[in-house]
Amino acid sequence: LAKTTQPISMDSYEGQEVNITCSHNNIATNDYITWYQQFPSQGPRFIIQGYKTKVTNEVASLFIPADRKSSTLSLPRVSLSDTAVYYCLVGFDTGGFKTIFGAGTRLFVKA
Amino acid sequence: DAMVIQNPRYQVTQFGKPVTLSCSQTLNHNVMYWYQQKSSQAPKLLFHYYDKDFNNEADTPDNFQSRRPNTSFCFLDIRSPGLGDAAMYLCATSYRGYEQYFGPGTRLTVT
Numbered sequence: 756l757a758k759t760t761q762p763i764s765m766d767s768y769e770g771q772e773v774n775i776t777c778s779h780n781n782i783a784t785n786d787y788i789t790w791y792q793q794f795p796s797q798g799p800r801f802i803i804q805g806y807k808t809k810v811t812n813e814v815a816s817l818f819i820p821a822d823r824k825s826s827t828l829s830l831p832r833v834s835l836s837d838t839a840v841y842y843c844l845v846g847f848d849t850g851g852f853k854t855i856f857g858a859g860t861r862l863f864v865k866a
Numbered sequence: 867d868a869m870v871i872q873n874p875r876y877q878v879t880q881f882g883k884p885v886t887l888s889c890s891q892t893l894n895h896n897v898m899y900w901y902q903q904k905s906s907q908a909p910k911l912l913f914h915y916y917d918k919d920f921n922n923e924a925d926t927p928d929n930f931q932s933r934r935p936n937t938s939f940c941f942l943d944i945r946s947p948g949l950g951d952a953a954m955y956l957c958a959t960s961y962r963g964y965e966q967y968f969g970p971g972t973r974l975t976v977t
Contacts, residue, residue, distance in 0.1 A: 789965060798870075798956050798968030799909065842908065854899070854966065856908040 759843045759857035766863050773830045775860050777843030780824045788819060788826045791842045793859070799842060803828070830862075838864045869893050870969035872957050878975045879947050887942040887972045889957030898940040899966065900932060901956040909956055915940060944974075952976045 760778040767773045779788070787806050791799035803810055805817040805826070816829040830837060840859040871890045879885040889898065896917050901909035913922045915934045929951070931943040944951055954973050958966040 787964075791966075796954070796971070796973070798958070798971050799966075800968065801965040804965055854911060856901075856910070859908050 758855075759845055761841075761843055761857055761860045763858065764861040764863065766865060767833055768865050769834055770832050773833050773837075773862060773864075775828045775830075775841055775843075775862070776825055777828070777857070778825045779843070779845045782823050782845050786823075786845050788817065788823075789844045790815070790817065790828045791844065791856075793840045793842065799856075802841075833862075833864045835864050835866060838862060870957060870959055870967050872955075872969035872972050874972060875970060876973050876975070878977060879944075880977055881948065882946045885944050885947055885974065887944075887955050887957075887974070889940045889942070889969055890938050891959045891967075892938070893959055893961075893967060894937060895959035895961045895967070896937070897960045897962070898934060899958040899960070900930075900940070900942050901958065902951075903954045903956055903971070904952075912942070947974070947976045949976050 787804055789804040790802040792802050793799040803812055803815045803817045805819055807819050807823060810817045818827045840861050842856050842859040844854055844856060846854050869892050873888050877885060897914060899914040900912045902912055903909040911923055912926045912930055913932050929945050933941045942955060952975055954971045956971045957969045960966045
């Protein structure tokens with residue numbers, strides 16, 4: 756399974772765009788990249804998933820370069836409620852559906 | 867609209883007293899996962915089921931067992947809980963390794 760590396764923490768202010776980059780140098784051909792958000796005392800919540808190029812949904816965008824060795828989660832105009840831990844996962848139908856969470860990035864949004 | 871339900875939300879057990887945590891889903895997903903998450907750490911995969919096929923992680927202690935009697939239900943049995951097993955236990959489901967849907971978790975306290 757591809758190992759992921761993310762910054763441990765990030766600070767931002769309300770209204771700013773936040774970009775969190777994840778490195779996954781050993782990503783396999785069949786692997787997808789998935790991001791989750793987790794608030795304290797709750798289960799992680801799916802944010803976005805992609806394979807290559809750019810994916811956008813109502814809450815975030817995911818940028819994946821051609822070599823797929825990294826990906827960037829972009830959160831537009833964050834608010835205080837976006838303060839959470841963000842996890843990048845790599846994998847799909849490999850190793851028997853195993854999924855390994857990296858350490859995650861703790862985002863703190865300030866007023 | 868609850869899709870992944872975990873019961874109970876809070877469980878207190880005594881050292882060495884067996885405990886069972888339950889998870890049910892209304893999504894009809896074929897994959898179900900159990901994670902352990904300790905304070906300020908990322909979720910750690912314990913095992914998962916792909917349909918009825920059980921997949922145990924190599925480092926999951928023998929003290930942890932699981933049962934999946936049907937598609938909708940999955941149980942986590944801790945045969946002899948130790949103080950180090952106090953954690954949040956998260957159940958998740960997915961369809962063929964796509965996005966995972968997490969339950970709210972069960973917080974286990976061992977006294």
